[in-house]
Amino acid sequence: MPKLIIDDITVEVAEGTTVLEAAQAVDIPIPHFCWHPALGKAGACRACAVKMLEGPVKGIQMSCMLPVQDGMVVSTTDPEAVAMRRHIIEWLMINHPHDCPVCDEGGECQLQDFTIAAGHGIRRYSGKKRTHVNQDLGPFIQHEMNRCIQCYRCVRYYQEYAGGTDFGVMGSAGRVYFGRFQDGELESPFSGNLVDICPTGVFTDKTARFRARYWDYEMAPSVCSGCSLGCNTTPVARYRELLKITARKNEAVNGWFICDRGRFSNSAVNDPQRPRTPLVDGRESTRDEALEALALRIAETEQLYGTGSIAIVGSSRLALEAALLLPQLAQLTSAGALCYFTSEEERATTTSHLGLLSGGTSASQQEIRESDCIVVSGCDPLQDAPMLALAVRQAWRDGATVYVVGDGIVLPCEFTAVAAVDAVPLAAAKKPVLICSASCNSDHPAGLLVQHSQLKLAVIFPAANSYGAAQLAGEQGGVSLERAVASGKIKGIISVEADIPAHLLAGIPFVAALDWRMTETVRAAQIFLPTTAWVEMDGTSINNEGRAQRFKKVMNPGLPIRGLDPAGHPPHLHRTVPPGGEAQPAWQTLALLIERVSGEPVTEPFSGRWERLRGLDAGSEGVMIHDL
Numbered sequence: 256m257p258k259l260i261i262d263d264i265t266v267e268v269a270e271g272t273t274v275l276e277a278a279q280a281v282d283i284p285i286p287h288f289c290w291h292p293a294l295g296k297a298g299a300c301r302a303c304a305v306k307m308l309e310g311p312v313k314g315i316q317m318s319c320m321l322p323v324q325d326g327m328v329v330s331t332t333d334p335e336a337v338a339m340r341r342h343i344i345e346w347l348m349i350n351h352p353h354d355c356p357v358c359d360e361g362g363e364c365q366l367q368d369f370t371i372a373a374g375h376g377i378r379r380y381s382g383k384k385r386t387h388v389n390q391d392l393g394p395f396i397q398h399e400m401n402r403c404i405q406c407y408r409c410v411r412y413y414q415e416y417a418g419g420t421d422f423g424v425m426g427s428a429g430r431v432y433f434g435r436f437q438d439g440e441l442e443s444p445f446s447g448n449l450v451d452i453c454p455t456g457v458f459t460d461k462t463a464r465f466r467a468r469y470w471d472y473e474m475a476p477s478v479c480s481g482c483s484l485g486c487n488t489t490p491v492a493r494y495r496e497l498l499k500i501t502a503r504k505n506e507a508v509n510g511w512f513i514c515d516r517g518r519f520s521n522s523a524v525n526d527p528q529r530p531r532t533p534l535v536d537g538r539e540s541t542r543d544e545a546l547e548a549l550a551l552r553i554a555e556t557e558q559l560y561g562t563g564s565i566a567i568v569g570s571s572r573l574a575l576e577a578a579l580l581l582p583q584l585a586q587l588t589s590a591g592a593l594c595y596f597t598s599e600e601e602r603a604t605t606t607s608h609l610g611l612l613s614g615g616t617s618a619s620q621q622e623i624r625e626s627d628c629i630v631v632s633g634c635d636p637l638q639d640a641p642m643l644a645l646a647v648r649q650a651w652r653d654g655a656t657v658y659v660v661g662d663g664i665v666l667p668c669e670f671t672a673v674a675a676v677d678a679v680p681l682a683a684a685k686k687p688v689l690i691c692s693a694s695c696n697s698d699h700p701a702g703l704l705v706q707h708s709q710l711k712l713a714v715i716f717p718a719a720n721s722y723g724a725a726q727l728a729g730e731q732g733g734v735s736l737e738r739a740v741a742s743g744k745i746k747g748i749i750s751v752e753a754d755i756p757a758h759l760l761a762g763i764p765f766v767a768a769l770d771w772r773m774t775e776t777v778r779a780a781q782i783f784l785p786t787t788a789w790v791e792m793d794g795t796s797i798n799n800e801g802r803a804q805r806f807k808k809v810m811n812p813g814l815p816i817r818g819l820d821p822a823g824h825p826p827h828l829h830r831t832v833p834p835g836g837e838a839q840p841a842w843q844t845l846a847l848l849i850e851r852v853s854g855e856p857v858t859e860p861f862s863g864r865w866e867r868l869r870g871l872d873a874g875s876e877g878v879m880i881h882d883l
């Protein structure tokens with residue numbers, strides 16, 4: 256491993272590392288705009304200049320372009336390097352509108368930070384600035400071309416990394432334009448990453464425009480609940496409103512990016528129709544009254560219809576903490592059924608695919624990106640788990656061959672259509688991955704796993720915590736609600752964030768619901784208790800690989816301040832709980848109910864083999880549950 260000295264610090268790094276990365280490894284910051292770990296080098300901005308004092312290369316060099324070599328002595332503080340960077344910043348800022356006070360990037364802008372760091376505080380240029388006309392890029396991305404410093408990150412990301420074709424760079428010399436051929440919504444399902452990747456304010460999130468500054472943000476590490484992949488995010492909230500969602504790096508999972516579906520998915524959390532108040536027979540009540548009534552109705556139902564007449568129903572969108580308490584509640588109430596799935600088909604297919612993944616055969620997104628042969632069989636990743644499609648593209652860019660079985664499947668890369676997986680030369684591949692859906696028959700992937708020991712499987716499950724639900728259903732003897740209701744014994748349903756179809760609720764005399772969404776089950780419930788959305792609580796979910804990941808509370812539950820008063824002023828009433836803020840995480844409500852029924856307090860949802868998840872760090876890559 257080559258060894259070099261940067262600002263008197265000796266650094267030893269892997270072959271191929273650049274001087275910029277070596278400096279970052281020992282916390283020496285070097286300004287950079289065009290370089291990005293996911294995109295690599297371009298040498299476009301010249302902001303990363305350092306002085307090479309000794310070794311095979313001498314003089315001013317671009318640190319992002321220079322691979323480290325033994326014996327290099329680098330100075331980031333040499334006056335010549337500092338002056339070069341200062342001049343570069345000044346040139347980059349010549350045409351910039353200096354509009355930080357009205358720019359949404361202000362406060363979280365790489366250009367702003369490095370401009371200040373370079374000491375460029377006074378504009379000496381008094382000539383006319385080059386200006387551009389902005390484009391309407393659709394409902395999600397705001398375009399402000401005058402702030403562009405031509406680092407080319409956007410176009411490198413959009414075209415090379417994401418495979419988009421409707422956005423590019425046009426022009427020449429000093430008039431370079433990054434946009435579409437004409438106004439129109441960006442077509443790539445990964446277009447939102449332009450907001451994160453642009454180091455200035457050319458692309459900002461239109462949905463959160465002018466709503467808050469960086470220092471106003473409430474943020475925490477979180478996990479996307481949009482599909483079963485569990486991509487890492489940082490949601491941003493202010494005044495109890497989820498403003499926007501940004502990507503968070505997790506090398507093993509989503510890398511640096513997320514899909515647009517996950518990014519622009521705050522409407523359910525901000526939905527004005529969200530049920531926020533406990534209800535007993537349609538009357539508003541306190542949480543205590545609702546819990547009391549619920550405990551009473553459980554007892555009454557059992558008295559009327561006998562032991563085993565209650566079904567406790569969870570779902571695959573429920574966080575692991577609550578899912579783990581359901582068996583305890585089922586036992587205490589002598590429930591006739593413990594259900595993690597409503598549909599029997601979903602239970603059966605999810606469980607059978609889970610069986611294929613338990614031995615470490617699941618492929619992470621990173622493993623897909625590094626695969627040399629990928630088969631997409633009978634599923635549409637772009638529709639059901641978009642980041643898998645982006646991972647497939649990265650493998651293809653690195654030389655992997657991609658095969659598709661099935662009609663009508665679109666991928667952001669070239670692929671070969673084959674009639675069946677058997678036509679793919681899997682035996683010749685070193686790191687083959689099969690991507691399939693949990694809704695397909697699991698017999699075929701099972702057979703392939705036996706034939707090809709090196710094969711890994713990426714299964715697209717129906718929801719964020721399907722893996723966890725199937726795991727617990729298997730461990731706890733869970734049945735589907737469909738099957739439980741068909742037995743004719745079920746007369747009461749306690750639904751915990753479950754979406755139960757109307758035909759399964761018909762004829763059930765007693766329904767209680769815990770949820771944060773307004774669903775048919777909530778509408779049908781005689782007793783309702785509001786729960787928190789994932790951004791309003793700490794929790795854990797298990798993604799499609801079996802990776803448990805922790806998400807943290809971003810904001811308090813309650814009605815957003817915007818909308819409370821037409822004049823836009825916070826309410827003048829003094830109260831200890833914000834309006835609509837009675838919601839609590841589902842597991843805490845379940846714990847209170849269990850305490851009410853059993854007299855025993857529940858303070859911790861993780862017990863037994865799950866105890867190791869207690870200290871799970873939200874900033875980590877997560878824990879594979881088959882290692883627990």
Ligand code: FES
Pocket residue numbers: 286287288289290297298299300301302303317318319320
């Ligand atoms: Fe090195 Fe842009 S970061 S030239």
